[in-house]
Amino acid sequence: MAALGSAGRAAALLLLRRWRGGERLLPSPGLGPGPRRHRHRHRHKEKWAATAPRIPATRLALHHFDTSYSLQLKDLWPSVRAGLLCEQKYGALLNNFSPVSHVTQELELLNATDFVSEAPKKVQQLQCGAAAGEAGRGEGRSQEGSGEGRTVMQAETMTQAEMSPVLRASISPNIKCYTFPRGDITRFRPARPDTLGLLDYYLMDAASLLPVLALNVQPDDFVLDLCAAPGGKTLALLQTGVCGHLAANDISISRTKRLYQILHSYVPKEIRETVSVTSCDGRDWGQVEGGTFHKVLVDVPCTTDRHSVMEEDNNIFHRRRTKERQMLPMLQLQLLMAGILATKPGGEVVYSTCSLSPLQNEYVIERAVEIAETQFNINIHVEDLSHFRTLFQDTFSFFSDCRLGELVLPHLTANFGPMYFCKLRRM
Amino acid sequence: MAGRLLRGCGEAAALRAMGFSEEQARRLLGLQPRLGPQRREAAAAQLLLLGLSAEAALGLLERSPGLLRMPTERLQERAGDLRRLGLGGGQLQRAVSRCPQLFTLPRRRMAAAVRLLREQCLFTAEQLREVLATCPAVLLEEPRRLHHHFQYAYFRMGVQQKEMVKARLFQMPFAELRNRHIFLERRGLYQTPHKGQTQTCNPKLKDILQLPEEDFLTSLASSTREEYEVFKKLLAREEEEEEDRDALYAEEDEDLDSEESKTAWE
Numbered sequence: 001m002a003a004l005g006s007a008g009r010a011a012a013l014l015l016l017r018r019w020r021g022g023e024r025l026l027p028s029p030g031l032g033p034g035p036r037r038h039r040h041r042h043r044h045k046e047k048w049a050a051t052a053p054r055i056p057a058t059r060l061a062l063h064h065f066d067t068s069y070s071l072q073l074k075d076l077w078p079s080v081r082a083g084l085l086c087e088q089k090y091g092a093l094l095n096n097f098s099p100v101s102h103v104t105q106e107l108e109l110l111n112a113t114d115f116v117s118e119a120p121k122k123v124q125q126l127q128c129g130a131a132a133g134e135a136g137r138g139e140g141r142s143q144e145g146s147g148e149g150r151t152v153m154q155a156e157t158m159t160q161a162e163m164s165p166v167l168r169a170s171i172s173p174n175i176k177c178y179t180f181p182r183g184d185i186t187r188f189r190p191a192r193p194d195t196l197g198l199l200d201y202y203l204m205d206a207a208s209l210l211p212v213l214a215l216n217v218q219p220d221d222f223v224l225d226l227c228a229a230p231g232g233k234t235l236a237l238l239q240t241g242v243c244g245h246l247a248a249n250d251i252s253i254s255r256t257k258r259l260y261q262i263l264h265s266y267v268p269k270e271i272r273e274t275v276s277v278t279s280c281d282g283r284d285w286g287q288v289e290g291g292t293f294h295k296v297l298v299d300v301p302c303t304t305d306r307h308s309v310m311e312e313d314n315n316i317f318h319r320r321r322t323k324e325r326q327m328l329p330m331l332q333l334q335l336l337m338a339g340i341l342a343t344k345p346g347g348e349v350v351y352s353t354c355s356l357s358p359l360q361n362e363y364v365i366e367r368a369v370e371i372a373e374t375q376f377n378i379n380i381h382v383e384d385l386s387h388f389r390t391l392f393q394d395t396f397s398f399f400s401d402c403r404l405g406e407l408v409l410p411h412l413t414a415n416f417g418p419m420y421f422c423k424l425r426r427m
Numbered sequence: 428m429a430g431r432l433l434r435g436c437g438e439a440a441a442l443r444a445m446g447f448s449e450e451q452a453r454r455l456l457g458l459q460p461r462l463g464p465q466r467r468e469a470a471a472a473q474l475l476l477l478g479l480s481a482e483a484a485l486g487l488l489e490r491s492p493g494l495l496r497m498p499t500e501r502l503q504e505r506a507g508d509l510r511r512l513g514l515g516g517g518q519l520q521r522a523v524s525r526c527p528q529l530f531t532l533p534r535r536r537m538a539a540a541v542r543l544l545r546e547q548c549l550f551t552a553e554q555l556r557e558v559l560a561t562c563p564a565v566l567l568e569e570p571r572r573l574h575h576h577f578q579y580a581y582f583r584m585g586v587q588q589k590e591m592v593k594a595r596l597f598q599m600p601f602a603e604l605r606n607r608h609i610f611l612e613r614r615g616l617y618q619t620p621h622k623g624q625t626q627t628c629n630p631k632l633k634d635i636l637q638l639p640e641e642d643f644l645t646s647l648a649s650s651t652r653e654e655y656e657v658f659k660k661l662l663a664r665e666e667e668e669e670e671d672r673d674a675l676y677a678e679e680d681e682d683l684d685s686e687e688s689k690t691a692w693e
Binding site for chain 1: 610613649654656660664
């Protein structure tokens with residue numbers, strides 16, 4: 001960075017911003033649960049025999065996805081498509097700022113479990129089972145002379161060094177999110193306020209937590225959430241309880257209002273004061289506060305695939321938004337670059353989208369790594385998240401063929417996502 | 428007491444003469460015991476005349492003892508109606524054996540179903556005949572639901588009458604058809620044809636309806652049972668909520684209208 005000099009750096013940023021186009025960021029999927037809540041108000045009941053006056057944006061989106069995703073996902077596409085077109089599954093992010101014990105009891109009675117804490121237990125069981133099996137067969141391991149070898153109990157007290165990489169996968173602490181088991185379509189009741197007026201949980205796509213978990217926030221980290229609105233992931237970051245300081249930014253003032261509402265509904269005053277909410281263009285961030293943050297989350301605007309095939313309102317596949325949609329990868333790249341520039345050396349960035357498109361996912365990562373190297377002399381290491389994936393593979397349906405990063409696929413038995421995320425370390 | 432015994436013997440003998448075994452006669456006498464012997468014999472005779480075997484006739488009467496109370500003219504008349512619709516000989520036997528209610532169905536209901544199938548669904552007489560032979564229960568269906576079932580296949584699935592008949596559309600309950608169709612549709616494997624489009628690469632209705640569920644899942648839907656089970660639950664819930672919403676908005680519309688025309692729905 002220093003090698004370029006401030007003039008060079010400004011020029012490089014200017015180059016990036018050459019294609020700066022429309023201002024509007026895309027809406028993320030709505031706050032509340034329940035399918036099709038808004039649609040029916042303006043819905044006209046489509047008669048089967050009549051032709052609709054124009055092709056709905058949802059149909060255009062679906063056609064677009066049929067063409068591109070069938071090539072990418074091949075045999076998996078029919079299942080993913082059906083998942084996108086059916087009611088999505090939610091998780092309940094517990095509000096640690098509200099007394100939780102009665103809520104966890106209530107949820108456990110309904111057979112829901114906290115997937116975050118369950119995951120390592122399941123993996124450990126599998127591995128202990130395997131270890132005990134091996135020892136029992138006495139496969140040439142030298143034990144202390146007791147012919148039996150390791151019992152299951154002894155296997156459980158494996159030292160840190162022996163623990164599998166999967167269990168060592170470091171994730172942001174204190175996040176608890178309840179989900180119903182695979183195949184269980186029970187809905188959560190709406191969130192309820194406690195005696196202090198704070199809501200007990202926040203309903204969201206559980207897959208949205210994965211980028212936050214992958215960020216692995218450590219105590220006193222300065223954290224930047226570059227495209228924070230409407231605020232689900234921001235709230236999750238605050239639930240870790242360890243952010244030294246959290247900067248939550250979003251370009252859209254109306255969506256930032258939602259963010260404020262969420263903070264007010266879930267977070268007590270003294271914690272809210274540690275959050276600075278801004279309404280800037282995220283692309284400016286690198287220039288304004290370069291190299292300030294330990295952890296940066298760049299949850300970019302995207303084609304919001306699930307929303308685009310289900311909701312007509314605010315749909316980026318409307319003809320009049322074609323240019324905006326085509327400019328998305330450029331916008332996403334600019335935002336990621338800004339996020340990288342805002343990271344301290346040694347810090348980490350997680351990039352995420354809720355789209356299946358490689359053009360918005362891997363391609364953006366590849367271009368960013370290249371530009372960081374060639375134009376800013378910043379060396380980026382793309383982190384391997386395969387252990388992270390293994391840890392959560394019981395809850396989510398992951399795509400196994402991602403070149404870079406990880407992709408959660410919608411599937412009827414686990415109808416979360418789409419969610420793409422990739423972790424970068426600034427060297 | 429002796430008189431009753433004597434009567435019993437007399438009845439049994441008459442039934443034996445018609446072709447029922449001793450055991451069968453006994454069973455027959457056990458149905459609706461207070462019924463007069465002529466009624467019993469006449470009803471049994473009618474069924475035998477239709478060509479049913481003694482055992483089949485007996486079985487039918489055991490399942491629907493109400494038939495014994497029907498005047499034989501009615502039984503005859505109904506058999507005639509069904510023959511006129513094209514159910515002859517063995518088809519008629521099979522139809523009434525499977526659906527005894529074909530006899531007890533009120534005339535008006537049956538006529539309404541037939542009218543619907545011919546005039547609204549536009550099945551030819553020949554097609555109607557085949558539908559009745561393969562799915563006689565069609566006549567028992569409430570006409571509105573029958574129409575809905577037909578329209579779904581015609582408009583929503585783009586299937587013509589000829590294919591509906593070949594595929595035995597009405598043999599499968601509507602809910603199951605809808606499950607299979609929408610499952611395929613959401614997976615991208617079935618498309619409602621556009622106006623005027625004659626050729627599609629949709630799977631044949633025959634296959635969709637007649638494959639057992641396992642085969643449907645593996646060869647048509649390329650899916651797992653687990654997925655299909657979850658899908659059915661989700662779809663059922665969607666249906667339920669759709670109906671609730673429609674009902675709610677219907678009420679709202681009524682409120683809006685009430686100012687103008689109170690008498691409309693009174």
